[in-house]
Amino acid sequence: MSNSDQSYFDSEEEIQEQENNPELIKTNEIVEDSDSDSDSEDDVPISQRRTKLNSTTSSISDATLINDKINSHSSSSSDSDSDQPLSKRMPNNNSSQKILDPKKRKIKKESKTTATNESSDSEDDIALSKRRKTTPLKKVKKEIKTEIKKEIETEIKREIKREIKTEEPKKATKRTRVKKEEDDEKPSKKKKTTAKVKEEKVSKKKKKEEEEDEVFRWWDNEKEDDSIKWTTLEHQGPYFPPEYVSHGIKMKYKGEPIDLVPECEEVANFYAQVIGTDWGENPTFRKNFFKDFLKVIKKKQPNCPIKKFEDCDFTPLTEYFTEQKEKRKAMTKEEKEVIKKEKQEIEDKYGWALLDERKEKVGNFRIEPPGLFRGRGEHPKTGTLKYRVYPESVTINIGKNAKIPEPPEGHKWGKIIHDNTVTWLAMWKENVNDSFKYVWLAAGSSLKGQSDFKKFEKARELKKHIGKIREEYTLELKDKLMATRQRATALYFIDKLALRAGNEKGDDVADTVGCCSLRYEHVTLEPPNRVIFDFLGKDSIRYYNEVEVSKQVYKNIEIFKRAPKKEGDMLFDRLNTTILNKYLQKSMKGLTAKVFRTYNASYTFQEELKKTVKNSTMNEKLLAYNRANRQVAILCNHQRAVSKNHSDQLKRIQDKILTSKYQRYLVSKEMLELDPTLKKKKPELGRLSRGITKEFIKSYEEKELEKKKAKLERDNEKRKIDGKELLTLEDMEKAKRQPSMERLQKQYDTLSKRIKAQQVLLIDKDENKATALGTSKINYIDPRISAAWCYKYDVPIEKIFNKSLRNKFKWAVEVDENFVF
DNA sequence: ACGTGCGACTCAGAAACCTATTA
DNA sequence: TTAATAGGTTTCTGAGTCGCACG
Structure with missing residues (x-):
């Protein structure tokens, strides 16, 4: 036995446990067993993997008829689970988990395995750094900027006349390329993409205040050193919420109105505003709130009689706030205008920072107002009072020579620092979890953009290594060393299922897990090779997935779950995120x-997009896009609560479709009347779609009649005034001119189109009810894939990126249609 | 040398808000 | 035409990840 071996066993491996634990001896048998086991399950391409995922997560297949879909929705229970609010979805855990009896074998300990990882500390890849240009980051000179601006403006004018969309992609390509080489900036200004020009055009149209929109093209020359984030930084500091002003409404205690000092009243308000929501019913929330409420009372108003939550009546306050809400809603335009203006003024002042002489938008310049902490899931501290933040506890980070912003009157800043290795402008410590809160630049800023870019480049880099990494972990699934085997298994899940890393957490936060922190009870096995995941992940969102895994992985889980392990024990007891990430660095x-999440999300998206049909309609293309997006969201388990009226909404759309279908049927009947021979050529004419019941027709006719009557009445009103004789319904019928075949055909086609569009909408909507597409679009999918797709399929970028996304991804929209992630 | 907690950043869904559409 | 509603966008802030300093 080699030395390295020895040290491993001495430190933590199973040797001593083996002596008194027969179960673990079995473990080792398995390890041995599987070695001979030629488990050649190669890594499956993601495109295929995901289908596995799909078959379990989403139960609706595209092929299903829409009608059927809707019906199955309301009636069948097969997918009813997904209709539930996220937190309430029940596991279907009845499948008893069986632990297979491993064949008994002799224990053998081998040496070779241990060394492999240790020595595999091969030289790191340097591709990333190689890619870095030597060109230092340059500040775009002001004069040039203004010049650019002028040019843009003239170009805009030209552009408006031309309105050429199709040229965008090509232009964009050339531009980026040229830009990378050029040293002087002159050419660059001409390289403005038409897309950008358009964007500006639009904003110009809206507001002139867009002058400062001189885009800093940081992506043209990459930064050398990214530990220094800025050289000069100026800003106005954060904006503080207004001090509390008492409203004088009294809550009741034991039925009696009670006087509270403003400090106490404010806290009572917080709870009053939560009544009627889930928060108000949450026992932990109540408990924590009340505890803190009493604390404040004791300090500020010791003689206050409030002692028990049950005797409190907050409803007068709640009513007051609902009233206020309604009042605000009912405000006149002018009043709203005034408020809007005030808001705008604050934004103008605090919403901008000067970073290296460039004007950049600040993201969250508002200090968080006091309130009750809304911890998600079963957060033990939910409901705790979050204190008001004063300037004294705020640290300002600003350039050395910059003017320090004035703190609110009568206050001082806690600290002023000049740290240009960080990107935050202000920071304070929050009292509930003792964590930090920061004021940052907005998502569209250069700093955020650059790190976003880096993130996706890193993910693309992974693409080059993923083959090797998969090979390696597949091998290591059979490793003799428990730690290695666990690491490989965890990595397998992270790679195939896009699980999060899973740091350890304290017990003063909600009990949620990620991959490394999975516990015994979160994973169940179902022979022959099915693994069922059921746990609460980030934000206490349930992750439920049944996955078929390779034999080896199945076997490994069996081993990891073997007694004496029991509920509450870590599944990967020899692994944590630090170990895993250290390994990955190699x-x-x-x-x-x-990075695996980013990589797999973007890669999946790219693959899914290939399903777009080249000559389909815009709606169909967008559906294809959304479908791809949805696949990613499913992969990443991005969920949202199903809206309460989801099924109502579906029914309404379905009703519309039926109406259109019926109308089309009526038109087709007219067509046949005009030309009965048509029936032969187009047998679909005059055929009533199924789903159109007698009741439907009846109610449709009734509605039509109502409409006609209404119109008649209106017409007659007029006629009365004009002194003409009044008409009847029959007159109206007669007055209808005979439709020509051409007109009918046109009507028919329009209706057909409308039906198709509505059906597309319906499918999209239904498939989307519990899936949140935004998160993956904003954070995981390389925007260049989207941009390239737009160019390739001739879809305007505005269709898929709204204004803020276009702003956030301005570095990405210049790719050409051949961009490959 | 290693575990731990701090610090700074990304990612997350809900809620508020704003705007276009429809009754 | 107006008010209600739906749908999209923005804001808000909580919840993760991960590197690193420190003891």
Whole structure:
């Protein structure tokens, strides 16, 4: 036995446990067993993997007829689970988990395995750093900027006349390329993409205040050193919420109105505003709130009689706030205008920072107002009073020579620092979890954009290594060493299922897990090779997935779950995120668990997009896009609560479709009347779609009659005034001119189109009810894939990126249609 | 040398808000 | 035409990840 071996066993491996634990001896048998087991399950391409995922997560297949879909929706229970609010979805855990009896074998300990990882500390990849240009980051000179601006403006004018959309992609390509080489900036200004020009055009149209929109094209020359984030930084500091002003409404205690000092009243308000929501019913929330409420009372108003929550009546306050809400809603335009203006003024003042002489938008310049902490899931501290933040506890980070913003009157800043290795402008410590809150630049800022870009480049880098990494972990699934085997298994899940890393957490936060922190009870096995995941992940969102895994992985889980392990024990007891990430660094510089999520999301998206049909309609293309997006969202388990009136909404759309279908049927009947021979050529004419019941027709006719009557009445009103004789319904019928075949055909086609569009909408909507597409679009999908797709399929970028996304991804929209992630 | 907690950043869904559409 | 509603966008802030300093 080698030395390295020895040290491993001495430190933590199973040797001593083996002596008194027969179960673990079995473990080792398995390890041995599987070695001979030629488990050649190669890594499956993601495109295929996901289908596995799909078959379990989403139960609706595209092929299903819409009608059927809707019906199955309301009636069948097969997918009813997904209709529930996220938190309430029940596991279907009845499948008893069986632990297979492993064949008994002799224990053998081998040496070779241990060394492999240790020595595999091969030289890191340097591709990333190689890619870095030597060109230092340059500040775009002001004069040039203004010049650019002028040019843009003239170009805009030209552009308006031309309105050429199709040229965008090509232009964009050339531009980026040229830009990379050029050293002087002159050419660059001409390289403005038409897309950008358009964007500006639009904003110009809206507001002139867009003058400062001189885009800093940081992506033209990459930064050398990214530990220094800025050289000069100016800003106005954060904006503080107004001090509390008492409203004088009294809550009741034991039925009696009670006087509270403003400090106490404010806290009472917080709870009053939560009544009627889930928060108000949450026992932990109540408990924590009341505890803090009493604390404030004791301090500010010791003689206050409030002692028990049950005796409190907050409803007068609640009513007051609903009233206020209604009042605000009922405000006149002018009043609203005034408020809007005030808001705008605050934004103008605090919403901008000067970073290296460039004007950049500040993201969250408002200090969080006091309130009750809304911890998600079963957060033990939910409901706790979050204190008001005063300038004294705020640290300002600003340039050395910049003017320090004035703190609110009568206050001082806690600290002023000049740290240009960080990107925050202000910071304070929050009292509930003792964590930090920061004021940052907005998502569209250069700083955020650059790190976003880096993130996706890192994920693309992983693409080059993923083959090797998969090979390696597949091998290591059979490793003799428990720690290695666990690491490989965890990585397998992270890669195939896009699980989060799963740091350890304290017990003063909600009990949620990620991959490394999975526990015994979160994973169940179902022979022959099905693994069922059921746990609460980030934000206490339930992750439920049944996955078929390779034999080896199945076997491994069996081993990891073997007694004496029991509920509450870690599944990967020899693993944590630090170990995992340290290992990953060896395969690729900067590689961590979360990169897999980005990589797999973007890659999946790219693959899914290939299903777009070239000559389909815009709606169909967009549906294809959304479908791809949805696949990613499903992969990443991005969920949202199903809206209460979801089924109502579906019914309404379905009703519309039926109406259109019936109308089309009526038109087709007229067509046949005009030309009965048509029936032969187009047998679909005069055929009533199924789903149109007698009741439907009846109610349709009734509605039509109502409409006609209404119109008649209106017409007659007029006629009365004009002194003409009044008409009847029959007159109206007669007055209808005979439709020509051409007109009918046109009507028919229009209706057909409308039906199709509505059906597309319906499918999209239904498939989307519990899936949140936004998160993956904003954070995981390389925007360049989307941009390239737009160019390739001739879809205007505005269709898929709204204004803020276009702003956030301005660095990305210049790719050409051949961009490959 | 290693575990731990701090610090800074990304990612997350809900809620508020704003705007276009429809009754 | 207006008010209600739906749908999209923005804001808000909580919840993760991960590197690193520190003891």
